[in-house]
Structures are given as C-alpha cells and as structure tokens.
Amino acid sequence: MPSPPRWLDRTLDLFQGHAVIGMALILLLSLTGLSWSLHQIFSQQLQDAALKSARLYTATLSEFRSLYTSEVVARARAYGMSVTHDYQATPQAIPLPATLSMLLGNRLGQQGSGVSTRLYSPYPFPWHAQEGGLKDDFGRQAWQALQADPEQPFYRFERQGDQLVLRYATADLMRPACVDCHNSHPDSPRRGWKVGEVRGILEVDQPLDSAGLSARPLLIETAVVTLSILALFSTLLALVIGRLHRASEKAQGLSQEMSSINRALEREIIERQQVEVDLRSANDRLELLATQDPLTGIANRRGFERTLSLEWRRAQRQGSPLSLIMADIDNFKAYNDHYGHQAGDRCLQRVAARLHARVRRPPDLVARYGGEEFVIILPDTAAAGAYALAEAMRNAVYELKLEHIDSATASYVTLSLGIATLVPKADSSAESLLQAADRALYRAKAAGRNRVEAGQELSPSEP
Numbered sequence: 001m002p003s004p005p006r007w008l009d010r011t012l013d014l015f016q017g018h019a020v021i022g023m024a025l026i027l028l029l030s031l032t033g034l035s036w037s038l039h040q041i042f043s044q045q046l047q048d049a050a051l052k053s054a055r056l057y058t059a060t061l062s063e064f065r066s067l068y069t070s071e072v073v074a075r076a077r078a079y080g081m082s083v084t085h086d087y088q089a090t091p092q093a094i095p096l097p098a099t100l101s102m103l104l105g106n107r108l109g110q111q112g113s114g115v116s117t118r119l120y121s122p123y124p125f126p127w128h129a130q131e132g133g134l135k136d137d138f139g140r141q142a143w144q145a146l147q148a149d150p151e152q153p154f155y156r157f158e159r160q161g162d163q164l165v166l167r168y169a170t171a172d173l174m175r176p177a178c179v180d181c182h183n184s185h186p187d188s189p190r191r192g193w194k195v196g197e198v199r200g201i202l203e204v205d206q207p208l209d210s211a212g213l214s215a216r217p218l219l220i221e222t223a224v225v226t227l228s229i230l231a232l233f234s235t236l237l238a239l240v241i242g243r244l245h246r247a248s249e250k251a252q253g254l255s256q257e258m259s260s261i262n263r264a265l266e267r268e269i270i271e272r273q274q275v276e277v278d279l280r281s282a283n284d285r286l287e288l289l290a291t292q293d294p295l296t297g298i299a300n301r302r303g304f305e306r307t308l309s310l311e312w313r314r315a316q317r318q319g320s321p322l323s324l325i326m327a328d329i330d331n332f333k334a335y336n337d338h339y340g341h342q343a344g345d346r347c348l349q350r351v352a353a354r355l356h357a358r359v360r361r362p363p364d365l366v367a368r369y370g371g372e373e374f375v376i377i378l379p380d381t382a383a384a385g386a387y388a389l390a391e392a393m394r395n396a397v398y399e400l401k402l403e404h405i406d407s408a409t410a411s412y413v414t415l416s417l418g419i420a421t422l423v424p425k426a427d428s429s430a431e432s433l434l435q436a437a438d439r440a441l442y443r444a445k446a447a448g449r450n451r452v453e454a455g456q457e458l459s460p461s462e463p
Helices: 006-017 018-079 097-113 137-148 176-184 218-220 227-233 234-243 247-291 301-318 334-340 342-357 381-396 430-446
Strands: 083-084 093-095 116-120 156-159 165-171 199-208 323-327 364-371 373-379 414-423 452-454
Touching: 018 093, 018 156, 018 165, 018 199, 018 234, 018 247, 093 097, 093 364, 097 116, 137 156, 137 165, 137 342, 156 334, 165 301, 234 334, 234 342, 247 301, 301 323, 301 364, 301 373, 301 430, 323 334, 323 342, 323 381, 342 364, 342 373, 373 381, 381 452, 414 430, 430 452
Parallel strands: 083 093, 414 452
Antiparallel strands: 116 199, 156 165, 165 199, 323 373, 323 414, 364 373
C-alpha cells in the first residue's frame, strides 16, 4: 500500500497535536461559506417571488383598466355621464380608467401586502403636476429603457430605510380609446400622440421582508445544518479519533448531528411550503377580484361568461336543457336621477341579494351583467322551472317595497324578466341562448314591465 503524501501526513500530525483548534477553524470557515451561500440563495428566491408578484399585480391592474374602459366607461358615456379625474367634485361622473386602477392598486396594498402603485410620465396633466413627472433617477432611467423597448419591464431593488423594495416599471402605451382625448384636451401637456406610443410609466413598488432578507434567522436555524461538512472530513476525523481510540464517541456524535440536520431541513421545507401557500392565496384573491362584482358581491360579467361557456359545453355533452333568465330593474335611470347614485347603489345591492337568495342549487349562478341588468344561469332546468323561478324573483323584488315615485310602472321598484331555454346542439351557440333571453326581456318591457316573458320557442307549460 503506497504511503500518503507528505502534506497529508503533516496535516494529520498537526490535527493530532491541535485537533480541537484545527477542527474549530475548519468548521468556522465552512460555516461562514455555507451561511453566505444559503443567504444568497434565500435572497434570490425572495427577489424572484417579488418579481413574479409584481408581474401579476401589473397584469391584473392592466386587465382591470381594459375591462373598466370597455365595459364601464363606454356604457357610462352612453348614459350621459362624464369620465374625469375630478369625479368626486363632478355630478354624475365616474373616475378615469387610470385614476380608478391606481385607487385599486393602492387599496390592495393597504390590505397588508404593502404594495404601492404610481402612474407617471414626463408630460403630466396640470392636476398631476405635484405627483407626476420623472421625480428621481429610477424614473428617468425607466423612461429611457421603456422608450427603447416597451415590451420589457424595467426594475431595480432599492433599500428604503430598513426595507428592500422592488421598483417594477412597465410601459403605459397610448390606447386607441385615449389618443383623441390626449390630443384634443385643452390642458394636455403634449399633442400629436399616436396609438402604441409610450405615454407613461406604471410603477409597482413591492416591499420585501427585510427580516427575511437579513438572513440572520436563517443562519441561526441552518448553522446546525452546515455541520454536515463533518462528512467531508470523515476520513480525517476517523484517523484522528482512531488514534485517540474514540470510535464509539464519533459514531454517537455523527448520529446526533444528522438528527439536528434533519430537523433543520424539515423547518426549512415547512417555511418554503408556507411561502407557496401565501402565493396561492394571493392568486386566489386576484382571481376573485377578476370575476366578482365589487358593488353587489355577486359574479360580474366576466364570471358569467366563463360559467356560461362551461355549462353550455356540459349541457351539450349530456343533452340536458339549459335555461337563462335576463332581468332588468324598471325605470332605474329615473330612480338614480331622483334618489341619487348612492341610493341607486343600495338598490342594486338589495336587488342582487334578493335574486341570489332565490337560487338554491350550487350550479346555478346569479351575475350582474352590467348597470341595472342581471342574468341567471340555470343548468339542467326546463322552461317551466325557469319561468317559476323568474316569477319568484319578480315577486321577491316587489316585496322589498323600495319606493320609486318616478316609476311609470308601479310605486315601488319592479323587475322585468325574460327567459330562454335550449338543449344545446352542435350547430348552436351560447350566444343564441343569450339573444333569445334578451329578446324575451325586451318583450316584457314593451308589454308594460314588471312581468316575465318567455322566448317565443318556449311556453311556461313546457315540461
């Protein structure tokens, strides 16, 4: 058997004479290196999670802004309402899409996440002169980067006090629905805008848990884990301990250290699982915001369209009937004009609650279709069942006894409803069912309101 190298033999002699000091020095250096490595890995994971959360937050605000523009602003203007930044001081006005999306972003941040949002550009309107504009070096760099490549976000991690904050900026592009207003508004700071140009910056500031990033708790918990480096020196330790006849003590020590390592690893796994649970919970809350009407608490139009698509395909596979009820509050504009929009909102909430209370089965869905219009999906329900439920809903709303002195129909708030039932076929579409229910609702209104009308192809007596 060849003799060991001279450097190894000298090292063994050194360890034999000063075993405790030598091993302590190696362990200290190894602990330092491994702790630093763990700190870097942990910090990177937190930064990756923050980037993912910021991307999701930005996408949610953009989707909300697009939906609000297409589904609310257009309808509001059709009813003669104005859309302005100064909506609180303007009668019959609603906020601009940008204003409302910023309110939503900051309201969500106040719920505990600490996230804040800001929409700014080098061309702020006069009423945004204080908070608008490129206020710092980050804003100016973000503007240059997004001008060069609007598709790529610009972000940076900055320390603010005792916290590390992700500043995440994306390009706010000029939309077709906005270009005319920006080019013609008398207070517009710039004209000549074109669709697709970068008009501003949407910034999401995501704070990271500074206590977690400091890595001191992590280093304390994982200090025991790093004792696994003893395995790297098992041969050296075996020689030293073998010369000192301490083989049994070595085996016992290794067993205890391995138990400590396992416990530390279990704690780390539990902590990481908790992070994943928190992220899933945040995603679930965002999904709820996307499909729930914030005023009434029932499903919104997006949630309705998703459910209708699913139930249509299910009924198509099973050959079962699918019924749809469209309901509209009679003379609601007159109600709003007389009693005010706050009373109108309360009216919508109470009507929605009555409609929802009449739905018993889990598959059924009550949704706010838009404005004062509601829609009810009734899977596996024939025409007679749908007609009976529609009558019950009409009576339930009338029994609220909500005074409506400007109604041309009754002295109380009333409801007109149209129903349609169809067994989906391969050559039919969910749109045809929706159109049939809408036509029935139109007939109910034309016939005097406060009534239920079935589609022409149906009758209340059908099984």
